[in-house]
Amino acid sequence: MPPEHDHLARLRHEYADRGxxxxxxxxxxxxxFGLWLAEALDSGMHEPNAMVLSTVSTTGQxxxxxxxxxxxxxxGFVFFTNHASRKGVDLAANPACALLxxxxxxxxxxxxxxxxxxLSADEVAAYFRLRPRGxxxxxxxxxxxxxxxxxxxxxxxxxxxxxxxxxxxVPVPPxxxxxxLRPEVVEFWQGRAGRMHDRLEWTRVDDGWQVVRRQP
Ligand SMILES: Cc1cc2nc3c(=O)[nH]c(=O)nc-3n(C[C@H](O)[C@H](O)[C@H](O)COP(=O)(O)O)c2cc1C
Numbered sequence: 001m002p003p004e005h006d007h008l009a010r011l012r013h014e015y016a017d018r019g020x021x022x023x024x025x026x027x028x029x030x031x032x033f034g035l036w037l038a039e040a041l042d043s044g045m046h047e048p049n050a051m052v053l054s055t056v057s058t059t060g061q062x063x064x065x066x067x068x069x070x071x072x073x074x075x076g077f078v079f080f081t082n083h084a085s086r087k088g089v090d091l092a093a094n095p096a097c098a099l100l101x102x103x104x105x106x107x108x109x110x111x112x113x114x115x116x117x118x119l120s121a122d123e124v125a126a127y128f129r130l131r132p133r134g135x136x137x138x139x140x141x142x143x144x145x146x147x148x149x150x151x152x153x154x155x156x157x158x159x160x161x162x163x164x165x166x167x168x169x170v171p172v173p174p175x176x177x178x179x180x181l182r183p184e185v186v187e188f189w190q191g192r193a194g195r196m197h198d199r200l201e202w203t204r205v206d207d208g209w210q211v212v213r214r215q216p
């Protein structure tokens with residue numbers, strides 16, 4: 001490791017003695033996720049609903065980016081984006097994807113392996129209406145993931161849509177939408193002392209979920 005990064009190698013953190021136990025864990029990983037999300041929100045950490053979404057291209061190239069969790073229930077995890085973006089193109093061809101919540105302040109991580117499906121037009125419209133007007137116009141102005149010649153071009157496009165929609169409701173752009181990620185595997189990681197971390201992994205089986213403890 002280059003000397004300027006030496007301190008990273010020496011970084012050590014002793015995790016709080018807070019366990020994750022089979023006996024006290026919820027039967028369903030989405031219920032368990034709800035408990036941990038509530039604790040992450042209570043901790044005051046910045047954007048606990050930010051999650052890393054990884055997709056895989058048709059050539060097998062994985063890519064990751066952050067998105068915001070905007071809802072979840074027993075059906076899965078919901079986020080919104082542009083279907084024509086790189087991630088949207090990946091998901092259209094290969095709906096298998098992964099999510100990662102990296103909740104460092106509470107020494108927790110949640111990993112999800114999931115299958116994505118597009119939200120209905122009604123679900124998309126209901127959420128789009130809640131967005132601030134600036135974000136609604138931005139959704140029209142950005143052909144997400146496409147190259148753009150300059151910041152100025154982007155701002156000109158934004159201004160043109162602002163004018164186009166002046167005095168009326170901004171409709172949902174044709175390529176804007178969202179996905180529900182149906183979990184197949186969910187792993188909860190709790191940091192523990194001496195690197196003896198807890199890892200409980202739920203895997204979907206025919207009649208529910210199976211839980212396995214994995215070595216840290
Ligand atoms: C904290 C955070 C939250 C983000 N949330 C979203 C989101 O909910 N939807 C989205 O499309 N992009 C979101 N982005 C931007 C994406 O990370 C990414 O740059 C964008 O979606 C284009 O990704 P792609 O070209 O791989 O498709 C977020 C970025 C950050 C840092």
